[in-house]
Amino acid sequence: xxxxxxxxxxxxxxxxxxxxxxxRRLYAHPASLTNTVAQAGISSLxxxxxxxxxxGEAQRVRFALAIAGDPELVFLDEPTVAMDVEGRxxxxxxxxxxxxxxxxxxxxxxxxxxADQIADRVIVINHGRVVADGxxxxxxxxxxxxxxxxxxxxxxxxxxxxxxxxTDVRISGTGVTLISLDADATARDxxxxxxxxxxxxxxxxCLEDAFVALTERTRCRExxxxx
Amino acid sequence: xxxxxSFARFxxxxxxxxxxFLAITVGFPVVFYMLFLGERGSGQVIDGTxxxxxxxxxxxxxxxxxxxxxxxxxxxxxxERSTGWARQLRITPMPAWAYVMTKVTASMLVVLPVLALxxxxxxxxxxxxxxxxxxxxxxxxxxxxxxxxxxxxxxxGFMVNAETAYPVVTALMFVLGYFGGLFNPVSQMPQALQxxxxxxxxxxxxxxxxxxxxxQTLGGIxxxxxxxxxxxxxxxxxxxxxxxxxxxxx
Numbered sequence: 369x370x371x372x373x374x375x376x377x378x379x380x381x382x383x384x385x386x387x388x389x390x391x392r393r394l395y396a397h398p399a400s401l402t403n404t405v406a407q408a409g410i411s412s413l414x415x416x417x418x419x420x421x422x423x424g425e426a427q428r429v430r431f432a433l434a435i436a437g438d439p440e441l442v443f444l445d446e447p448t449v450a451m452d453v454e455g456r457x458x459x460x461x462x463x464x465x466x467x468x469x470x471x472x473x474x475x476x477x478x479x480x481x482x483a484d485q486i487a488d489r490v491i492v493i494n495h496g497r498v499v500a501d502g503x504x505x506x507x508x509x510x511x512x513x514x515x516x517x518x519x520x521x522x523x524x525x526x527x528x529x530x531x532x533x534x535t536d537v538r539i540s541g542t543g544v545t546l547i548s549l550d551a552d553a554t555a556r557d558x559x560x561x562x563x564x565x566x567x568x569x570x571x572x573x574c575l576e577d578a579f580v581a582l583t584e585r586t587r588c589r590e591x592x593x594x595x
Numbered sequence: 596x597x598x599x600x601s602f603a604r605f606x607x608x609x610x611x612x613x614x615x616f617l618a619i620t621v622g623f624p625v626v627f628y629m630l631f632l633g634e635r636g637s638g639q640v641i642d643g644t645x646x647x648x649x650x651x652x653x654x655x656x657x658x659x660x661x662x663x664x665x666x667x668x669x670x671x672x673x674x675e676r677s678t679g680w681a682r683q684l685r686i687t688p689m690p691a692w693a694y695v696m697t698k699v700t701a702s703m704l705v706v707l708p709v710l711a712l713x714x715x716x717x718x719x720x721x722x723x724x725x726x727x728x729x730x731x732x733x734x735x736x737x738x739x740x741x742x743x744x745x746x747x748x749x750x751x752g753f754m755v756n757a758e759t760a761y762p763v764v765t766a767l768m769f770v771l772g773y774f775g776g777l778f779n780p781v782s783q784m785p786q787a788l789q790x791x792x793x794x795x796x797x798x799x800x801x802x803x804x805x806x807x808x809x810x811q812t813l814g815g816i817x818x819x820x821x822x823x824x825x826x827x828x829x830x831x832x833x834x835x836x837x838x839x840x841x842x843x844x845x
Contacts, residue, residue, distance in 0.1 A: 377678060377679035377680055377682070377683050378678065378680055378683075379605075379609065379675065379678075379680045380609075380674075380675070380678065380680075381609050381612050381613055382605070382608070382609055382612075386605065386608075390601055390602065390605045391683075391684075391687055393597065393598060393601040394598045394601065394602070394684075394687040394688060394689045395687065395688060396688065430683070433683055434683075437687065437688075
């Protein structure tokens with residue numbers, strides 16, 4: 369298990385190699401030391417004191433400790449929270465390799481693109497209830513919402529709101545994004561309405577939209593339901 | 596068993612490396628003893644049995660054992676737990692009792708040099724003269740009977756967090772020290788405080804050693820109370836560990 373808390377999760381006053389050695393000894397059949405060190409990418413950290421590590425380094429060491437016992441199932445609770453972009457990429461590359469050896473990795477995250485890119489199966493939980501369960505692509509497909517982006521000199525939000533299928537309007541400068549449940553109808557309506565748009569672009573929803581749609585749908589259902 | 600030994604060795608190495616912690620923990624009771632030595636004359640005889648200088652050394656040994664156990668178990672453990680390391684250990688196959696036992700043992704190990712140093716001060720500055728066998732027997736007795744303090748320390752470490760550890764440990768140190776008669780003979784206290792002292796482990800810890808040094812038979816009731824404290828605190832510790840385990844915390 370790998371958790372992110374306030375502390376480092378590592379014992380103060382020892383070298384990384386000593387902490388790893390201890391945890392390995394606590395298991396009857398630990399993974400090979402070389403494998404663990406390589407998988408977690410900590411060979412350069414072995415001689416460091418645990419209190420001298422950066423956030424990303426400490427997370428890698430914690431990961432090494434989590435896999436030292438050669439587990440078949442690994443839980444990661446928001447593993448990349450304290451990492452920069454580079455660290456995050458390296459981390460997920462390591463995870464992929466680790467998973468390809470036939471292990472299961474279960475992780476919780478608020479970075480939805482992370483779930484989309486990494487996970488084979490995504491489960492969306494809203495207020496303690498499972499609202500969707502499947503591969504990221506299926507989840508996204510379930511959401512019919514599309515994005516219509518165009519550029520216009522003087523955006524007029526009230527006007528776009530009334531277009532067919534539009535559920536949300538986002539305006540930044542001269543850029544307008546319409547979120548629509550029926551992109552074709554909205555596009556036709558947009559042309560008919562005589563709006564002087566440029567650079568129209570229609571794209572599918574991202575997992576974040578799917579997430580919002582899924583969680584909102586359940587909220588509505590809860591509100592409508594009896595008692 | 597090999598897991599227990601590995602963890603015990605790991606803990607001891609870590610302990611020996613934290614020399615700042617050790618210096619403060621060992622140094623504090625010694626300095627305290629020196630201050631008391633400077634203040635009082637040594638001619639007085641306490642309760643008609645032991646000279647003041649012997650009484651003082653034994654009291655300071657008890658105080659030192661208490662301080663060491665509370666620091667090692669209480670403050671150190673609370674800080675360590677706040678980092679999440681204890682939680683990391685809990686998901687390994689190491690049994691719960693091995694963790695708790697190692698912590699208690701580590702505390703006991705810190706108590707030993709404190710006793711030795713306070714006794715050394717007793718021998719050099721405190722004017723305490725004992726036979727070599729008596730010194731060893733006294734040390735062994737004081738050490739073995741410090742077990743309830745060690746368990747108390749670990750229990751405190753489990754109950755408080757890193758921020759509250761310091762005030763709680765300090766309060767316990769002085770409450771148990773003062774009301775246990777370590778800074779002032781219990782017989783010179785008001786009646787109400789005297790009866791309060793008699794339920795505190797510090798009082799009985801010092802009393803056993805004094806009984807030994809004055810050649811009396813060691814009081815069964817003193818042993819009983821110390822064993823009672825160890826058992827009750829030990830059970831409380833186990834309970835606390837179980838509750839945390841059930842909640843998935845550490």
